[in-house]
Amino acid sequence: xxxxxxxxxxxxxxxxxxxxxxxxxxxxxxxxxxxxxxxxxxxxxxxxxxxxxxxxxxxxxxxxxxxxxxxxxxxxxxxxxxxxxxxxxxxxxxxxxxxxxxxxxxxxxxxxxxxxxxxxxxxxxxxxxxxxxxxxxxxxxxxxxxxxxxxxxxxxxxxxxxxxxxxxxxxxxxxxxxxxxxxxxxxxxxxxxxxxxxxxxxxxxxxxxxxxxxxxxxxxxxxxxxxxxxxxxxxxxxxxxxxxxxxxxxxxxxxxxxxxxxxxxxxxxxxxxxxxxxxxxxxxxxxxxxxxxxxxxxxxxxxxxxxxxxxxxxxxxxxxxxxxxxxxxxxxxxxxxxxxxxxxxxxxxxxxxxxxxxxxxxxxxxxxxxxxxxxxxxxxxxxxxxxxxxxxxxxxxxxxxxxxxxxxxxxxxxxxxxxxxxxxxxxxxxxxxxxxxxxxxxxxxxxxxxxxxxxxxxxxxxxxxxxxxxxxxxxxxxxxxxxxxxxxxxxxxxxxxxxxxxxxxxxxxxxxxxxxxxxxxxxxxxxxxxxxxxxxxxxxxxxxxxxxxxxxxxxxxxxxxxxxxxxxxxxxxxxxxxxxxxxxxxxxxxxxxxxxxxxxxxxxxxxxxxxxxxxxxxxxxxxxxxxxxxxxxxxxxxxxxxxxxxxxxxxxxxxxxxxxxxxxxxxxxxxxxxxxxxxxxxxxxxxxxxxxxxxxxxxxxxxxxxxxxxxxxxxxxxxxxxxxxxxxxxxxxxxxxxxxxxxxxxxxxxxxxxxxxxxxxxxxxxxxxxxxxxxxxxxxxxxxxxxxxxxxxxxxxxxxxxxxxxxxxxxxxxxxxxxxxxxxxxxxxxxxxxxxxxxxxxxxxxxxxxxxxxxxxxxxxxxxxxxxxxxxxxxxxxxxxxxxxxxxxxxxxxxxxxxxxxxxxxxxxxxxxxxxxxxxxxxxxxxxxxxxxxxxxxxxxxxxxxxxxxxxxxxxxxxxxxxxxxxx
Ligand SMILES: Nc1ncnc2c1ncn2[C@@H]1O[C@H](COP(=O)(O)OP(=O)(O)OP(=O)(O)O)[C@@H](O)[C@H]1O
Numbered sequence: 001x002x003x004x005x006x007x008x009x010x011x012x013x014x015x016x017x018x019x020x021x022x023x024x025x026x027x028x029x030x031x032x033x034x035x036x037x038x039x040x041x042x043x044x045x046x047x048x049x050x051x052x053x054x055x056x057x058x059x060x061x062x063x064x065x066x067x068x069x070x071x072x073x074x075x076x077x078x079x080x081x082x083x084x085x086x087x088x089x090x091x092x093x094x095x096x097x098x099x100x101x102x103x104x105x106x107x108x109x110x111x112x113x114x115x116x117x118x119x120x121x122x123x124x125x126x127x128x129x130x131x132x133x134x135x136x137x138x139x140x141x142x143x144x145x146x147x148x149x150x151x152x153x154x155x156x157x158x159x160x161x162x163x164x165x166x167x168x169x170x171x172x173x174x175x176x177x178x179x180x181x182x183x184x185x186x187x188x189x190x191x192x193x194x195x196x197x198x199x200x201x202x203x204x205x206x207x208x209x210x211x212x213x214x215x216x217x218x219x220x221x222x223x224x225x226x227x228x229x230x231x232x233x234x235x236x237x238x239x240x241x242x243x244x245x246x247x248x249x250x251x252x253x254x255x256x257x258x259x260x261x262x263x264x265x266x267x268x269x270x271x272x273x274x275x276x277x278x279x280x281x282x283x284x285x286x287x288x289x290x291x292x293x294x295x296x297x298x299x300x301x302x303x304x305x306x307x308x309x310x311x312x313x314x315x316x317x318x319x320x321x322x323x324x325x326x327x328x329x330x331x332x333x334x335x336x337x338x339x340x341x342x343x344x345x346x347x348x349x350x351x352x353x354x355x356x357x358x359x360x361x362x363x364x365x366x367x368x369x370x371x372x373x374x375x376x377x378x379x380x381x382x383x384x385x386x387x388x389x390x391x392x393x394x395x396x397x398x399x400x401x402x403x404x405x406x407x408x409x410x411x412x413x414x415x416x417x418x419x420x421x422x423x424x425x426x427x428x429x430x431x432x433x434x435x436x437x438x439x440x441x442x443x444x445x446x447x448x449x450x451x452x453x454x455x456x457x458x459x460x461x462x463x464x465x466x467x468x469x470x471x472x473x474x475x476x477x478x479x480x481x482x483x484x485x486x487x488x489x490x491x492x493x494x495x496x497x498x499x500x501x502x503x504x505x506x507x508x509x510x511x512x513x514x515x516x517x518x519x520x521x522x523x524x525x526x527x528x529x530x531x532x533x534x535x536x537x538x539x540x541x542x543x544x545x546x547x548x549x550x551x552x553x554x555x556x557x558x559x560x561x562x563x564x565x566x567x568x569x570x571x572x573x574x575x576x577x578x579x580x581x582x583x584x585x586x587x588x589x590x591x592x593x594x595x596x597x598x599x600x601x602x603x604x605x606x607x608x609x610x611x612x613x614x615x616x617x618x619x620x621x622x623x624x625x626x627x628x629x630x631x632x633x634x635x636x637x638x639x640x641x642x643x644x645x646x647x648x649x650x651x652x653x654x655x656x657x658x659x660x661x662x663x664x665x666x667x668x669x670x671x672x673x674x675x676x677x678x679x680x681x682x683x684x685x686x687x688x689x690x691x692x693x694x695x696x697x698x699x700x701x702x703x704x705x706x707x708x709x710x711x712x713x714x715x716x717x718x719x720x721x722x723x724x725x726x727x728x729x730x731x732x733x734x735x736x737x738x739x740x741x742x743x744x745x746x747x748x749x750x751x752x753x754x755x756x757x758x759x760x761x762x763x764x765x766x767x768x769x770x771x772x773x774x775x776x777x778x779x780x781x782x783x784x785x786x787x788x789x790x791x792x793x794x795x796x797x798x799x800x801x802x803x804x805x806x807x808x809x810x811x812x813x814x815x816x817x818x819x820x821x822x823x824x825x826x827x828x829x830x831x832x833x834x835x836x837x838x839x840x841x842x843x844x845x846x847x848x849x850x851x852x853x854x855x856x857x858x859x860x861x862x863x864x865x866x867x868x869x870x871x872x873x874x875x876x877x878x879x880x881x882x883x884x885x886x887x888x889x890x891x892x893x894x895x896x897x898x899x900x901x902x903x904x905x906x907x908x909x910x911x912x913x914x915x916x917x918x919x920x921x922x923x924x925x926x927x928x929x930x931x932x933x934x935x936x937x938x939x940x941x942x943x944x945x946x947x948x949x950x951x952x953x954x955x956x957x958x959x960x961x962x963x964x965x966x967x968x
Pocket of ligand 1: 044045046048099130131132133134135136137138139243244245277278279280349
C-alpha cells in the first residue's frame, strides 16, 4: 500500500506521485488499459403528492443494498390461474437507493471515487436515466439545501487539486450544453445558436464553437451552472411540472501537468461528463400534443438510439458487433462513455408508484442491460517526458554530427599523410563562417517547420470539415428517403381512393369530401431537419472553401521556400536535415490522407445503402407506372408495337430473374465486407460512392442539387412534397391492377402476363432445399476448379460465387427481408419508412437482409416504452449473409486524398458482377421466369415466384380478383 503523503491526500491511483510510492514490481504502465464495466445504480424517489392523491401504492421495494423488487400492481393474489404469469421481478444492481437515501449517500457511493481518476487523466461519465418526473434532475442538480452530484463532484475535484498543487499544475475548464430536438445549444452562451458536433481525424468528438470556461472555483462553476440551467428547455407536462425537454451535458476537463525533479514532464487529460438525460415518456401518458409531442418524439428517438447502443455493446461485450453511435447526437457525444475509454456510472431513476409500473419495469430492464457493457479505460497521456525527448533528440543529433566530423577529419588526415609526405597537423578552420551558416540553417529550419505545421493544421481541419459534410449528406439522404417514402404512400392512397370510387360509384359523394391524408409527425420532422441540414451544409462548405484558399496560399509560400533553400544551404549535412524534415512532413500528410480516406470510406458506405434504398424506391415507382400505363393502353385498345412489347418482356424477365435484386444483395454484401475490411485497412471502395463523389454538386442520394427546391416544393395541400418522386397525380387507369393481357401482333399466349402469385411457404422451403444442394455441388466443383486456376481468375470467380450463393442460400424471407422483395405491399411501407429512420444507414442493409425481426420505430418505442425484448437485436444480425465475398481481387484500390488540391477523391472501384445464367424465357406463359432447377420445385408447389409487386397497393387479399371488369 502506498504510504500517505504529508498533505494527507492519497494520490490518485496511476498518477506519477502514486507510482513513485508504489513498489516497482507493482507499477502499471502510464497508460495501461483497464477493463471496466459501467456501474449501474438505481434510485427510487419518494411518492409525489400527485401520486398520493390519485391513490397510488408503493410497488418498488429496496431489498438490502443491491436488490429491488418491483411488484405487479395488476396481480390478484387470489387469482391462482394467473399466479405463474406474474410480472413481479427482482433486479440486482450495483447500488440501490430508496426514498430514505440522501443526496450525499448517492454521491459518495457512486461518483466520489471517480474524482481522483479524472484528475490523473481518466475519463468518467455519469448519466441519469429514467422516465419523466422520476428524479434525474434532482439527483444531478439538486436544490440549494441539498445540492446534487454536479456541485459535490466539482467541490471534491477542486479540493483534490488544491491538495496536490505542490507537484502539479492544473487547469480546469468546463462546458455545459443541451441537446434539444437533435440540435446542440451552448447553455453558457445560448446566443451562439446551434453548434456542430464534429469528429476529428483521430476519432475524437468535438463541439465546434462551444464556450469553455476555465476556473478553479466550485462556487463559480455552480453559479454558471445555475445560470445555464435557467437556459435549459423546461416545460410543464402532465407528469412533471418542470420537465426537462432536453439532454443536458456538463463536461469538465482537467489537464494535469506533473513536474518531476528532472526534466521529465507528464501531461494528463481527464474528462468528466455529467449527463442529465431528458425523461423517456409514453405519448399516451403525457397527453402531449404539438410541440411537446415533437419534443417527446426526439427524446424517445435519441433514447432509443442510446438503448440500441447499450444493447449492441452488451452483446458479448460488444465485440465484433457493429455499434451504431451515429443515430443520434446524444450517442455520438457519449460514444466514448459508452463503448470506449471511460469509467461510466448510470443512475437509473424510477417512481415507486403503482401507476408507473410500466415505465419502472422498462427502466429497470434497460438499466439491467447496461450492466453487461464492457469498456476499456485508458489514461489520456498527452505528453510523456516531452522535454527529455527534445533534449535526447538534440544530444543524439550532436553525437551524429561529432561522428561525422571525426570521420571527415580522419579521411583528411589519411589523404594528407600519404607515402613520403610528412605528417601535417590538422588545423580546425575558423568557426565564424560555420556559426553563421548554422544560425542561418536554424532559421530556415524553424521557418520550414512553422510552414509545415500550419499546413498540417489546415489539412486536419479540412478533413474534419469534409467528414462533417459527408455526415450531413448521410443524414440528409435519410430524411429525404423518409419524405419520399411518405410521398409514395400518399400517392398510393390517392390511387386507392380512385379505385374505390370506381368500385362504389354511388358512394362517390362521401369519398369525394375526404381529407388529404395527414402527414405523419416524423415526416414533418424530416422536412425540418432537411432545412437545418442544408443550412449546416452551406455553412460548412463556406468554411471549407475559405480554408482551402488559405491552404493553397500556405502551400505557395512553402514551395517558394523550397526553391530558395538550395541556394541558402551549402553543407551536405544541412541538406540532409532539411530533406528529413520534408520527408517527415510528407509522411504526416500521407498519414492524414489515410485517416481521411478511412473516415470518408466509412461515411460513404453508410451513404451507399441509402442510395440503394432510393434506387429501390424509384424502381417500385417505375414498376407501378409501367403497370398503370399498360393497363391504360389495354383499356383504350392501343396496339403495342412489337419492339416495345419485347422491351416490356425483357424488363419483366429481368425482374423475374432478380437481376437487380442480386446486384443489390451483392452490393450490400460487399459493403459489409468492406466495412470489416476497413478495420484491416484493406483499400477498396465500391463504385457507387465513387460516382457520388465525383460530382460534388450531386446530392448523396443521386439527385442533382438543383432538384432540391423542387423536392421540397409545396403541393396543393400546402404541404411540402417530393415532386420528383410522386408528384404526378395518377390517372384513373393508372392503378396498380395486374398488367392485363395485351393485344399484340405476337402470339397471345406468349405475352399474356398473369398477375404475379406469391410463393407458398412450402414452395419456398422446397426451393431453399433444392438450391442448397445445388449450392453444395457447385461449391465442390468450384473448389476443384479453383485449385487449377491462377490466383487472379480465382478471385474473380469468388465474386460470382458470392452472388450465386447468396441467392441460392436465401431462406424464406423474414418479415424484414420481405420489405426488400419487390413484392412488398404498400401497407408495409409506412412501417418501413419509420423503421428506416431509426436504423443506421450502414446497418440497414445488414439488418434488413439478415435479421428476422423488423426494426423498431419511434412509435413502437413510445408505446412499448423501450421494452427490452424489442430493443434486443436479433442474434443473427451479426452474421454475414455473404460468407465469403471477396473484395480486394475485383476492386481497384485507388483511394486517393489529393491534398495538393485539398480535396477528397473517392476511390475508383470496378466490380464485375456475375451474369446470371438462367434459362431463357421463350415459351413460358409467365412473365417472371425462375431458374430451371428452381422452377421445377416451385412448380411442384403449384406456385409461381414473382418479384413483382402485388396488384393491389394495399396488399388486400384477392383485391384484383374482386375488382369489376372495366369496359374494353
Ligand atoms: N429523491 C427525491 N427526493 C425528494 N424529491 C424528489 C426526489 N426525486 C425527485 N424529487 C422531486 O420530484 C419532482 C420531479 O423530479 P425531477 O424534475 O428531478 O424529475 P426528472 O426525472 O428530471 O424529470 P424530467 O425528465 O421530466 O425532467 C421534483 O419536484 C423533485 O424535487
